[in-house]
Amino acid sequence: MAEVLVYVDHVDGAVRKPTLELLTLARRIGEPVAVALGNGAADTVAALAEHGAVKVLTDDASEYADYLVVPKVDALQAAVEAVSPAAVLVPSSAEGKEIAARLALRTGSGLITDAVDLEAGAEGPVATQSVFAASYTTKSQVTKGTPVITVKPNSAAVEAAPAAGAAEALSVTFSDKATGTKVTGRTPRESTGRPELTEAAIVVSGGRGVNGAENFALIEALADSLGAAVGASRAAVDAGWYPHTNQVGQTGKSVSPQLYIANGISGAIQHRAGMQTSKTIVAVNKDPEAPIFDLVDYGVVGDLFEVVPQLTEEVKNRKG
Amino acid sequence: MSLRIVVTVKYVPDATGDRHFADDLTVDRDDVDGLLSELDEYAVEQALQIAEDADDAEVTVLTVGPEDAKDALRKALSMGADKAIHVEDDDLHGTDVMGTSLVLAKAIEKAGYDLVISGMASTDGTMGVVPALVAERLGVPQVTLLSEVSVEDGTVKGRRDGDAASEQLEASLPAVVSVTDQSGEARYPSFKGIMAAKKKPVESWDLSDLGIEAEEVGLEGAWTKVEAATERPARTAGTIVKDEGEGGKQLAEYLAGQKFI
Numbered sequence: 001m002a003e004v005l006v007y008v009d010h011v012d013g014a015v016r017k018p019t020l021e022l023l024t025l026a027r028r029i030g031e032p033v034a035v036a037l038g039n040g041a042a043d044t045v046a047a048l049a050e051h052g053a054v055k056v057l058t059d060d061a062s063e064y065a066d067y068l069v070v071p072k073v074d075a076l077q078a079a080v081e082a083v084s085p086a087a088v089l090v091p092s093s094a095e096g097k098e099i100a101a102r103l104a105l106r107t108g109s110g111l112i113t114d115a116v117d118l119e120a121g122a123e124g125p126v127a128t129q130s131v132f133a134a135s136y137t138t139k140s141q142v143t144k145g146t147p148v149i150t151v152k153p154n155s156a157a158v159e160a161a162p163a164a165g166a167a168e169a170l171s172v173t174f175s176d177k178a179t180g181t182k183v184t185g186r187t188p189r190e191s192t193g194r195p196e197l198t199e200a201a202i203v204v205s206g207g208r209g210v211n212g213a214e215n216f217a218l219i220e221a222l223a224d225s226l227g228a229a230v231g232a233s234r235a236a237v238d239a240g241w242y243p244h245t246n247q248v249g250q251t252g253k254s255v256s257p258q259l260y261i262a263n264g265i266s267g268a269i270q271h272r273a274g275m276q277t278s279k280t281i282v283a284v285n286k287d288p289e290a291p292i293f294d295l296v297d298y299g300v301v302g303d304l305f306e307v308v309p310q311l312t313e314e315v316k317n318r319k320g
Numbered sequence: 321m322s323l324r325i326v327v328t329v330k331y332v333p334d335a336t337g338d339r340h341f342a343d344d345l346t347v348d349r350d351d352v353d354g355l356l357s358e359l360d361e362y363a364v365e366q367a368l369q370i371a372e373d374a375d376d377a378e379v380t381v382l383t384v385g386p387e388d389a390k391d392a393l394r395k396a397l398s399m400g401a402d403k404a405i406h407v408e409d410d411d412l413h414g415t416d417v418m419g420t421s422l423v424l425a426k427a428i429e430k431a432g433y434d435l436v437i438s439g440m441a442s443t444d445g446t447m448g449v450v451p452a453l454v455a456e457r458l459g460v461p462q463v464t465l466l467s468e469v470s471v472e473d474g475t476v477k478g479r480r481d482g483d484a485a486s487e488q489l490e491a492s493l494p495a496v497v498s499v500t501d502q503s504g505e506a507r508y509p510s511f512k513g514i515m516a517a518k519k520k521p522v523e524s525w526d527l528s529d530l531g532i533e534a535e536e537v538g539l540e541g542a543w544t545k546v547e548a549a550t551e552r553p554a555r556t557a558g559t560i561v562k563d564e565g566e567g568g569k570q571l572a573e574y575l576a577g578q579k580f581i
């Protein structure tokens with residue numbers, strides 16, 4: 001059976017959820033072989049084996065942390081040469097897309113980014129994408145080389161599928177371009193204790209209607225009652241009310257949760273681009289004409305300062 | 321020594337317009353109004369600021385696109401760029417990212433450069449990979465997705481706010497940079513700028529000027545193929561209630577019915 005390379009996104013050995021989703025998709029096309037790089041690479045093996053990796057190629061050279069992107073491209077290229085896979089799957093983070101693109105170019109292969117689904121086809125994998133702010137769905141295929149495909153979070157379910165997960169050292173010779181861009185400092189993001197925005201099953205967002213940084217406490221309280229992540233519109237971020245890392249939309253994160261609750265957000269096309277594929281959409285807005293209401297499964301026309309606290313209270317009561 | 325900055329800008333269909341696909345499954349660029357991608361305005365802005373801080377610098381804006389793409393160049397020139405290059409060729413229709421990055425890299429080499437500045441992503445394709453591909457092709461460092469950038473003594477420095485961490489980056493010139501919409505508001509063209517832009521030089525190059533064969537680009541040269549494009553069905557109309565004092569409770573009831581609580 002053909003092998004499929006899966007690039008592992010992990011933080012010091014803790015595998016992030018989108019990688020486990022990629023293993024589910026990879027198993028539809030062939031046998032997953034994972035590639036884990038950097039500090040803690042060896043610690044990823046157990047989780048990857050649990051979810052279907054027949055083999056895990058690891059390398060923990062310090063170059064991966066000290067220089068931007070290129071060392072990882074060198075490693076993935078070495079893995080492609082060693083395995084001759086049927087496809088390479090990479091999580092669709094900003095960095096993941098850059099790594100995938102350079103790998104594709106080097107190996108003379110076509111690139112598909114931001115797939116939301118993947119199936120085996122007669123002539124290789126068929127990727128589903130959602131384009132023009134999710135107003136169109138396309139199906140695409142790579143026609144040259146080894147398909148390199150990046151996949152968005154929440155595109156497949158995580159499935160337990162115990163496999164051998166044989167760990168093997170990947171031998172990488174870095175190119176002379178590998179050390180071109182130095183990482184001279186790194187400030188890890190502080191954890192809020194809430195789920196990751198892109199991975200969360202429920203996202204509660206606030207926009208300009210929240211009207212002040214201090215009022216975001218209302219949004220956070222609702223999020224916490226539901227075990228949700230907190231999002232924000234660009235208007236709220238630009239006003240300095242909430243961090244840019246929480247921005248949902250074209251120039252922020254793209255989310256696709258089971259439930260998205262938009263509070264005081266009008267629903268501009270650039271915001272929709274980042275949330276339109278959510279399964280269930282709910283909005284609270286005092287303007288009945290707000291475009292967000294065109295998208296909702298359930299909408300409340302009202303003042304969020306009345307509706308949101310009442311909702312939070314009711315959720316807490318029901319959860320008891 | 322002068323600092324040669326090339327800014328890559330894309331002419332895109334207006335996102336607030338009705339964007340769709342043409343019969344050959346390429347982006348329809350005829351029926352929708354186009355404009356300079358808003359995200360590339362940030363690249364032009366940073367280029368102008370870097371040029372203002374340098375002793376002697378020249379900012380060239382470069383686009384690959386159809387005839388109308390000249391509008392994007394004019395806008396960038398009216399913001400303050402010095403000159404423009406338009407790569408246009410009928411054989412470019414349907415070119416994918418691999419082809420686009422090839423054309424951009426060849427044009428950048430022909431123009432001569434110390435620093436390339438791009439936007440974080442185009443607002444139509446939104447792949448966000450062209451800068452990395454151009455860096456790979458040119459064989460120079462990529463310093464991408466910066467929310468802060470500066471150039472001093474032949475070194476470019478910047479801050480990249482990633483998912484897990486915020487990173488400080490550094491590379492020697494020549495290099496390829498891309499900037500995000502967090503890098504600072506782009507200036508509006510002044511009346512004087514708009515008038516001056518009319519006299520600034522716009523060069524036109526085609527594929528033969530760049531030594532690129534027609535087969536390397538266009539739909540035929542693409543390494544991927546769109547098999548089908550379907551308009552997403554409009555979401556079925558949802559339930560909308562007006563808050564009469566019980567809106568929060570009604571919403572909770574709905575969420576409970578959907579098993580979210």
Ligand SMILES: Cc1cc2nc3c(=O)[nH]c(=O)nc-3n(C[C@H](O)[C@H](O)[C@H](O)COP(=O)(O)OP(=O)(O)OC[C@H]3O[C@@H](n4cnc5c(N)ncnc54)[C@H](O)[C@@H]3O)c2cc1C
Pocket residue numbers: 206207208209210232233234235236247248249250251252253263264265266267268269270271274284285286287290302303304305358359443
């Ligand atoms: C290139 C580009 C990229 C962009 N990227 C993004 C992006 O990634 N993400 C993003 O979100 N935007 C993005 N935008 C901006 C986008 O166009 C909108 O400006 C933005 O989404 C508006 O945010 P908003 O809905 O919070 O604010 P507004 O549009 O001002 O809407 C506020 C809403 O709150 C309602 N409201 C006010 N008070 C209350 C109250 N007390 N109770 C209930 N409702 C209330 C109002 O009725 C209104 O509908 C981008 C724009 C461009 C040009």
Ligand SMILES: Nc1ncnc2c1ncn2[C@@H]1O[C@H](COP(=O)(O)O)[C@@H](O)[C@H]1O
Pocket residue numbers: 328329330331357359360363382383384385420424437438439440441442443445446447448449450451
């Ligand atoms: N046809 C083009 N002409 C000029 N620049 C482009 C073109 N396509 C992409 N770019 C540049 O590459 C960046 C990222 O584009 P993309 O990878 O398509 O999202 C854009 O912000 C532009 O700076």
